[in-house]
Amino acid sequence: EVQLQESGPGLVKPSQSLSLTCSVTGYSITSNYWGWIRKFPGNKMEWMGYISYSGSTSYNPSLKSRISITRDTSKNQFFLQLNSVTTEDTATYYCASSYRYVMDAWGQGASVTVSS
Amino acid sequence: DIQMTQSPASLSASLGETVTIECRASEDIYNGLAWYQQKPGKSPQLLIYNANSLHTGVPSRFSGSGSGTQYSLKINSLQSEDVASYFCQQYYDYPTFGAGTKLELK
Numbered sequence: 001e002v003q004l005q006e007s008g009p010g011l012v013k014p015s016q017s018l019s020l021t022c023s024v025t026g027y028s029i030t031s032n033y034w035g036w037i038r039k040f041p042g043n044k045m046e047w048m049g050y051i052s053y054s055g056s057t058s059y060n061p062s063l064k065s066r067i068s069i070t071r072d073t074s075k076n077q078f079f080l081q082l083n084s085v086t087t088e089d090t091a092t093y094y095c096a097s098s099y100r101y102v103m104d105a106w107g108q109g110a111s112v113t114v115s116s
Numbered sequence: 117d118i119q120m121t122q123s124p125a126s127l128s129a130s131l132g133e134t135v136t137i138e139c140r141a142s143e144d145i146y147n148g149l150a151w152y153q154q155k156p157g158k159s160p161q162l163l164i165y166n167a168n169s170l171h172t173g174v175p176s177r178f179s180g181s182g183s184g185t186q187y188s189l190k191i192n193s194l195q196s197e198d199v200a201s202y203f204c205q206q207y208y209d210y211p212t213f214g215a216g217t218k219l220e221l222k
Contacts, residue, residue, distance in 0.1 A: 045203065047211035060210055062117075094159060101207035102150050104171065106159035 002027035004095050004107035012089075012114050018082040020110055022095030029053070029076050033098045036069060036080045038091040039109070046091075050098060051078055085114045118142050118206050122214030128222045135191040137217045139204035144184050148208035151180055151189045154216075155200045163202075164189065196221065 008020035022034070035050035049059035051069045059067050063082070071078040082089060093110045096103035119142040129135045139149065147167040152160040162171045164180035167187055177192040191198055199221055204214040 043201070043216050045205075045213035045216075047205075047213070099165070101148075101211045102162065102165045102205075103152075103160070104162045106161070108159050 002097050002105045006095050006107045006110035012085055013116055014086055014114055018085050020080045020093055022078050024076045029071055030073055033100050034078045035096050035098045037094045040091045087114050090114045118209050118212050120204055120206055120212055120214040122204055126218045128220045129194050130222045131194055133194045135194055137189045137202050139187045139214045141185045141206055145206045145208035148206055149187045150205045152203055153200045
């Protein structure tokens with residue numbers, strides 16, 4: 001059974017970069033797709049992007065200039081970096097295993113607040 | 117972006133009742149629709165994909181239907197463990213989500 005766990009700072013200052021790690025157990029990230037989704041206060045959900053089994057990426061066009069998803073296959077981890085954050089990036093960030101765009105397993109979520 | 121309009125926003129139902137939640141897409145999404153359940157304090161769980169395919173391990177009282185721009189999730193014989201929020205997600209284009217439905221027991 002695949003399990004995912006997000007980790008990273010819970011507080012980020014405006015204009016800085018948000019960086020999160022997703023550690024995966026029970027399944028190799030060289031198979032399947034691995035994505036990031038966030039849930040804003042008020043419960044709106046936004047798909048952010050994925051990195052595929054081959055290392056290719058797909059990003060939400062609304063974030064394309066600020067987002068990067070990378071991976072370390074030796075550690076079975078993948079990463080989210082979101083640049084130039086504002087208070088509007090405050091959200092719970094989830095990593096997930098996916099059949100491309102259908103998320104079949106999710107991490108517990110990491111709450112990130114953007115504030116000075 | 118394809119907009120997903122989900123209704124109702126909240127729903128109260130009795131044990132054993134049948135519940136239906138609906139999502140309407142702003143354009144045809146050709147059955148590229150998933151439904152998720154999220155219990156309080158937990159991560160979302162996939163229920164349905166391709167509009168009507170039941171994900172592995174999901175009880176058969178859950179079903180999905182629809183086509184074009186109109187889709188629905190039906191829960192037959194509501195159980196106490198079904199108290200949760202439910203949301204739809206289209207993936208015909210870059211994924212977008214419905215606003216969610218909070219299901220409570222009456």
